[in-house]
Amino acid sequence: MPNRRDFLKTTALAGTTLMVPNLFKFSITPSFAGKRLVVVQLSGGNDWLNTVIPYRNDSYYKSRPRLAISPNDVTQLNDEIGLHPALGSLNQLYDSGELTIFQGVGYPEPNRSHFRSMDIWHTATDGKSHSDQGWLGRWSQKSQADFPSLEINESLSLAMKASKGKSLALANLNGIKRIKNDRVLQALAHSEKHDHDMASYLYQTATRVTEGADYLSSLIKSNSKAGNYPRNLLGSDLRIVSNLIKSGAETRVYYTSLSGFDTHANQRVTHERLLKRVDESLLAFRNDLKKANLWNDTLVMVFSEFGRRVAQNAGGGTDHGTAGNLLLLGGGLKKPGLRGEFPSLQNLDQGDLIYHTDFREIYAGILHHWLESTDVHEIVGSGVGKAMI
Amino acid sequence: MNSLKKIKHYKSRFAFGLSLEEYLDFKNFDSFNALADLRAQIESTDSQPLSISQSISPLSFQEMKGMEKSARRAMMKDDRKVIIEISGEWIAEMTNTKNPLREKMSLFWHDHFACKPRTSYMTLSYLEVLRENSLGNFRNLLHGIAKEPAMLLYLNNQQNRKGHPNENFAREVMELFTLGIGKYSEQDIKESARAFTGWSVGADKQFRLNERQHDGGTKTFFGESKRWSGEEIIDRILEEKAAAEYVSRKIAKYFLGRPPSDELQVTLTKVFYEENYEIAPVILAIAASDEFWSDEIIGQDILSPVELLVRLERDFHLRADDNFYRLAIQKSLGQILFQPPNVAGWPSGKDWIDASTLTTRLSLARAILLNNDYELKTKKSYAQGEDLTEKLSGRLKKGLQVKADISDVENAFGTLSYSDQTSHIAKWLIPETVLNENEMIEEIKLLRFGRTKGALALIASLPEYQLK
Numbered sequence: 141m142p143n144r145r146d147f148l149k150t151t152a153l154a155g156t157t158l159m160v161p162n163l164f165k166f167s168i169t170p171s172f173a174g175k176r177l178v179v180v181q182l183s184g185g186n187d188w189l190n191t192v193i194p195y196r197n198d199s200y201y202k203s204r205p206r207l208a209i210s211p212n213d214v215t216q217l218n219d220e221i222g223l224h225p226a227l228g229s230l231n232q233l234y235d236s237g238e239l240t241i242f243q244g245v246g247y248p249e250p251n252r253s254h255f256r257s258m259d260i261w262h263t264a265t266d267g268k269s270h271s272d273q274g275w276l277g278r279w280s281q282k283s284q285a286d287f288p289s290l291e292i293n294e295s296l297s298l299a300m301k302a303s304k305g306k307s308l309a310l311a312n313l314n315g316i317k318r319i320k321n322d323r324v325l326q327a328l329a330h331s332e333k334h335d336h337d338m339a340s341y342l343y344q345t346a347t348r349v350t351e352g353a354d355y356l357s358s359l360i361k362s363n364s365k366a367g368n369y370p371r372n373l374l375g376s377d378l379r380i381v382s383n384l385i386k387s388g389a390e391t392r393v394y395y396t397s398l399s400g401f402d403t404h405a406n407q408r409v410t411h412e413r414l415l416k417r418v419d420e421s422l423l424a425f426r427n428d429l430k431k432a433n434l435w436n437d438t439l440v441m442v443f444s445e446f447g448r449r450v451a452q453n454a455g456g457g458t459d460h461g462t463a464g465n466l467l468l469l470g471g472g473l474k475k476p477g478l479r480g481e482f483p484s485l486q487n488l489d490q491g492d493l494i495y496h497t498d499f500r501e502i503y504a505g506i507l508h509h510w511l512e513s514t515d516v517h518e519i520v521g522s523g524v525g526k527a528m529i
Numbered sequence: 530m531n532s533l534k535k536i537k538h539y540k541s542r543f544a545f546g547l548s549l550e551e552y553l554d555f556k557n558f559d560s561f562n563a564l565a566d567l568r569a570q571i572e573s574t575d576s577q578p579l580s581i582s583q584s585i586s587p588l589s590f591q592e593m594k595g596m597e598k599s600a601r602r603a604m605m606k607d608d609r610k611v612i613i614e615i616s617g618e619w620i621a622e623m624t625n626t627k628n629p630l631r632e633k634m635s636l637f638w639h640d641h642f643a644c645k646p647r648t649s650y651m652t653l654s655y656l657e658v659l660r661e662n663s664l665g666n667f668r669n670l671l672h673g674i675a676k677e678p679a680m681l682l683y684l685n686n687q688q689n690r691k692g693h694p695n696e697n698f699a700r701e702v703m704e705l706f707t708l709g710i711g712k713y714s715e716q717d718i719k720e721s722a723r724a725f726t727g728w729s730v731g732a733d734k735q736f737r738l739n740e741r742q743h744d745g746g747t748k749t750f751f752g753e754s755k756r757w758s759g760e761e762i763i764d765r766i767l768e769e770k771a772a773a774e775y776v777s778r779k780i781a782k783y784f785l786g787r788p789p790s791d792e793l794q795v796t797l798t799k800v801f802y803e804e805n806y807e808i809a810p811v812i813l814a815i816a817a818s819d820e821f822w823s824d825e826i827i828g829q830d831i832l833s834p835v836e837l838l839v840r841l842e843r844d845f846h847l848r849a850d851d852n853f854y855r856l857a858i859q860k861s862l863g864q865i866l867f868q869p870p871n872v873a874g875w876p877s878g879k880d881w882i883d884a885s886t887l888t889t890r891l892s893l894a895r896a897i898l899l900n901n902d903y904e905l906k907t908k909k910s911y912a913q914g915e916d917l918t919e920k921l922s923g924r925l926k927k928g929l930q931v932k933a934d935i936s937d938v939e940n941a942f943g944t945l946s947y948s949d950q951t952s953h954i955a956k957w958l959i960p961e962t963v964l965n966e967n968e969m970i971e972e973i974k975l976l977r978f979g980r981t982k983g984a985l986a987l988i989a990s991l992p993e994y995q996l997k
Contacts, residue, residue, distance in 0.1 A: 259870070270872070296885060324895065325892070342831075
């Protein structure tokens, strides 16, 4: 066994060595079907009521004299529900059976703080208890996933965290390259293991990070500009995800987010711009993967920490609300289309919509039907039903 | 056990690490010296409030209601800059104070009484209650914090009204501040919530008992029926020995990096309870315990982000025009003062570490000292008006913008051979249980960063530098 110094010598003199990332060696697990989940988090509380619109409902127009989208502008899905005019591509995907729209999604005793409500969505807890571990982190830990879950971000979201999970957060492909090219980090990661608990924990984590970065960077081909992606933050993040998927990465969970949805003021223009970004980015991603024959094995989940108040406020915006929608996109949806009833606009809780579908049922469905997890109830809690995906 | 090992361990747990001066000057050091030093700090009365250059006034919501929305937003934005300054001043105080124990315990209480104050005025008021009482009496601290506007608002007690109780405040007082889960019934929560009705915040941003919303009726709490007031509820909770156990265990865990042994816990509970919740005896008992000085404790905990930042401040004498680099480092390491993730406070130990926080930790020293091309990017914040870091992403395009001055290290070691310099720096900064300076010297020679600055940058890039 080479000692730590010998190793450092080689590493320092020879530059970066080619390590076999043994943590990520290919292993055949029976449940692996090549299916992946891509989460798109709309941060700030998306105004779902102006996203999926009850365009025949008088209460909607009465509550929002300045903000309501007129029936003529709505893209109609059926006689009652339509999409915001900025969501033309989603409308097409709805028609082709590649979009599921869950309605009335939320959880009991809704919390209207961004942070707390996001925590609840991230940890899939009942809203009364706190957890340091996210639902996807727990999945990664339970399933002993061989490949790192990946978040395109500068730090890991709570949803992805777990003490023994293999989740990585990287802001961009440069982040992967920077780790690969950092000779100090590489030398440390490859030095002999310590017998001191805490030190060896840090060295092992460093090894995991550099191996993960090596694995991912070895996959990335020069085609990083492929695909017709719009120039916005979500578009560029989804481009990274599709690059990795197309390069054969066996990572099963990807996490992206777009912020700015906290539209307390002058919502009309801001919200339209944001929805357009989501619409264009998702279409580009779908087309890119469809062309590569990978869309059928990809599931995109779009969520936000809450919807917004039914009534507009005095500043041309909306305040924090409760229930909303959750979108699934993909080529392999078993039950696409509108799911569940539109929540009542008359029977409100302090001016907010009342949920009827617990988001954890959708998580459970994704874990069971898509990620083929056998630990669903340990991840989202016992007694939670599983929605068909 | 040698003196260096002991003083380094003591300073890393009860202060913010060993300074270069202390490394050069220390002579014999034993647990006896540690206890004497702690006592001197506890008895010292020269605690000062933080000096904040800007004047801070209670923003009047009444006044603000009459303002244009844009003017109001600008005002709140300016006020958040003041919170960033308070946070920066506190970091500076932790770095420079002669009484690090006070700040170390204040940091503990900030986590224990986790709170996200909404304005600079409430931030400072909340922080000063923590700092004034951090080494005093837990009962006074608890009564003080329970009436802090920042806390009442954070735990929604404004919505706790007669006939329409909101149980959040009462629940957290028992679950997180005093007893821990399972030591009370749901009925106790319901009844005590009634006693806290009307505890609210006046226009002057001071505690105010709103008599009209206060439920003065009979409540049954811990089996006793009477017209309980909020204050009486708090005192009654502290009659439970479980409170002394829960809080002293948490203090011990903070200093030991792991829960205390059953034996030590029994002592701590007894001391805390019998001394009527005086905090100092608990601290002294922990420092006097055998387990504190054992190899199973030394070097087996991970610096919290704020502790790491204070070390970098002190080891590298950081200088900058403003406090943004401090905020940026806190953000990228996952602990922002006055922005705990939730009411349960921050993680600890291994939970600070994930792929990205670790790479940041191992790169920070080089980024600062060697101006490495290290990208400290942060995504845009998503909660307008709720988050101190909302302007960070734009500002960070220009880099961290912080300068180091390590002339004292160069003066101390610059004339020595490279190996000796490295050896000294490692002995100064790395816990003795993980110190293998010969290997480190070889390592650093091979990586060839050259001279004092390079040696310092590399030692501070080792995972061992993250340990205490």
